[in-house]
Amino acid sequence: MSSKFAQMSTSFAEENYLKIIYRLSEGHDDDISTNAVAELTQTKAASVTDMLRKLAEKGWVHYQKYQGVRLSPAGEKIALGIVRKHRLWEVFLVEKMGFNWDEVHEIAEQLEHIESDSLIEKLDAFLEFPKTDPHGDPIPTKNGVMPELGYLHLSDIKANKRCVLMGVAKDSAVFLQLLTKMQLSLGAALHVEEVNAFDRSISVSIDNAPAVFISHEVAKNILVKLT
Amino acid sequence: MSSKFAQMSTSFAEENYLKIIYRLSEGHDDDISTNAVAELTQTKAASVTDMLRKLAEKGWVHYQKYQGVRLSPAGEKIALGIVRKHRLWEVFLVEKMGFNWDEVHEIAEQLEHIESDSLIEKLDAFLEFPKTDPHGDPIPTKNGVMPELGYLHLSDIKANKRCVLMGVAKDSAVFLQLLTKMQLSLGAALHVEEVNAFDRSISVSIDNAPAVFISHEVAKNILVKLT
DNA sequence: AATATTTTTTAGTTGGGTCTAAAAAAATAA
DNA sequence: TTATTTTTTTAGACCCAACTAAAAAATATT
Ligand SMILES: [Mn+2]
Ligand SMILES: [Mn+2]
Ligand SMILES: [Mn+2]
Ligand SMILES: [Mn+2]
Numbered sequence: 001m002s003s004k005f006a007q008m009s010t011s012f013a014e015e016n017y018l019k020i021i022y023r024l025s026e027g028h029d030d031d032i033s034t035n036a037v038a039e040l041t042q043t044k045a046a047s048v049t050d051m052l053r054k055l056a057e058k059g060w061v062h063y064q065k066y067q068g069v070r071l072s073p074a075g076e077k078i079a080l081g082i083v084r085k086h087r088l089w090e091v092f093l094v095e096k097m098g099f100n101w102d103e104v105h106e107i108a109e110q111l112e113h114i115e116s117d118s119l120i121e122k123l124d125a126f127l128e129f130p131k132t133d134p135h136g137d138p139i140p141t142k143n144g145v146m147p148e149l150g151y152l153h154l155s156d157i158k159a160n161k162r163c164v165l166m167g168v169a170k171d172s173a174v175f176l177q178l179l180t181k182m183q184l185s186l187g188a189a190l191h192v193e194e195v196n197a198f199d200r201s202i203s204v205s206i207d208n209a210p211a212v213f214i215s216h217e218v219a220k221n222i223l224v225k226l227t
Numbered sequence: 228m229s230s231k232f233a234q235m236s237t238s239f240a241e242e243n244y245l246k247i248i249y250r251l252s253e254g255h256d257d258d259i260s261t262n263a264v265a266e267l268t269q270t271k272a273a274s275v276t277d278m279l280r281k282l283a284e285k286g287w288v289h290y291q292k293y294q295g296v297r298l299s300p301a302g303e304k305i306a307l308g309i310v311r312k313h314r315l316w317e318v319f320l321v322e323k324m325g326f327n328w329d330e331v332h333e334i335a336e337q338l339e340h341i342e343s344d345s346l347i348e349k350l351d352a353f354l355e356f357p358k359t360d361p362h363g364d365p366i367p368t369k370n371g372v373m374p375e376l377g378y379l380h381l382s383d384i385k386a387n388k389r390c391v392l393m394g395v396a397k398d399s400a401v402f403l404q405l406l407t408k409m410q411l412s413l414g415a416a417l418h419v420e421e422v423n424a425f426d427r428s429i430s431v432s433i434d435n436a437p438a439v440f441i442s443h444e445v446a447k448n449i450l451v452k453l454t
Numbered sequence: 455a456a457t458a459t460t461t462t463t464t465a466g467t468t469g470g471g472t473c474t475a476a477a478a479a480a481a482t483a484a
Numbered sequence: 485t486t487a488t489t490t491t492t493t494t495a496g497a498c499c500c501a502a503c504t505a506a507a508a509a510a511t512a513t514t
Pocket of ligand 2: 087090133134135137171
């Protein structure tokens, strides 16, 4: 005898799909294509189609064949829970375990699936209720609200403006390692001295040191707040 | 092209089987029966047979049909790694997250499968290299050595002897909660005043309080060190 | 030693999650 | 508007880890 209120449980695969659909939906409200999901899940389009039908069955996404997919409120809640866990664990790994910011993503991909509400509450308290993760990304609240931080891309900052590095828009290890090598870390005081029209690179002074060149590709993925 | 030295990876299911075969093998060297494994894995004997064939295939157990199973050196190494992770995470949950000793086992069952050598090394250091978990069980070293603690069962202690509670031989929540209710926690100073022949219960003074009765069933699962 | 019981294995299914190849639909180009 | 290309879905398969039912082997009982 099945109850309407039975706690529906989620597999790792389902959680990963929901999380990825959430990521692809951020900042707009178009439906997400099967191929886009396939790319991020590292699977094939045919596999995605199967999974989308299953997720729709469970009420976590709205999906009609050939029309793309978007999260239902229930699905978004699950996705935000996973993102919350992922980011809290990343804070733990950096703050308590001494990892560098480029080393934590893969481990958090595993830890985000640990199922225990009380654990995640205690972890949050242990970390003193962080607002952002080691990459500057906001941590959803336990009620499923994603704080809006409203940062700007460094590539959009005009010459002669000053700002602070607040986050990154990409967490691949190679990118983060490059930033570290360039002395670019969270909280760095940036002064955009020039924008070079030729290649859209910018000359930036970091913490008042002599200016260095930052490529457009890099600047695009750096998030800042004007000061 | 496959290499002889390829890192063979383990699924959750395989890790659980190896851990359980390890547990069933402790303290003797008879082979383990299919049914014994089925009981602890909460599966059916037919499923166990399938898995044992697979584990033997991978070289982690010695298995011949109808003859039972035992771990190979490689399998024991994997099992000890899982036990090490399980116990270190339990220490973390109690010492850092503030859980009670009866609340951590289920969560550790999940955390023990997180795969990251560097994480477990850092966790070990963060916890200041604990020798035992919250239930008094020894933590295997990173080289795969299980320390022998040589504790005695409280049920084997003679009248008028004094001892200290060092561990428990069972980590079910109800049992641990009962111990807590009886003021029996790790480190408690015990004085066995009488052994009651009728039901093998014992009269024990805990931390110098007036003696209470402890059933044989409970005493059997309490590990102590004579003082 | 013959029979009955228990344990273990085999045979055949199932469900979850993936794949490839082929078909169908949608989007783009001619 | 028709043809071509791209995207998506379907069909059929595979692997993993579980299951049930039936057969076989081992063990216990008479
Ligand atoms: Mn991450
Ligand atoms: Mn992050
Ligand atoms: Mn445990
Ligand atoms: Mn334990």
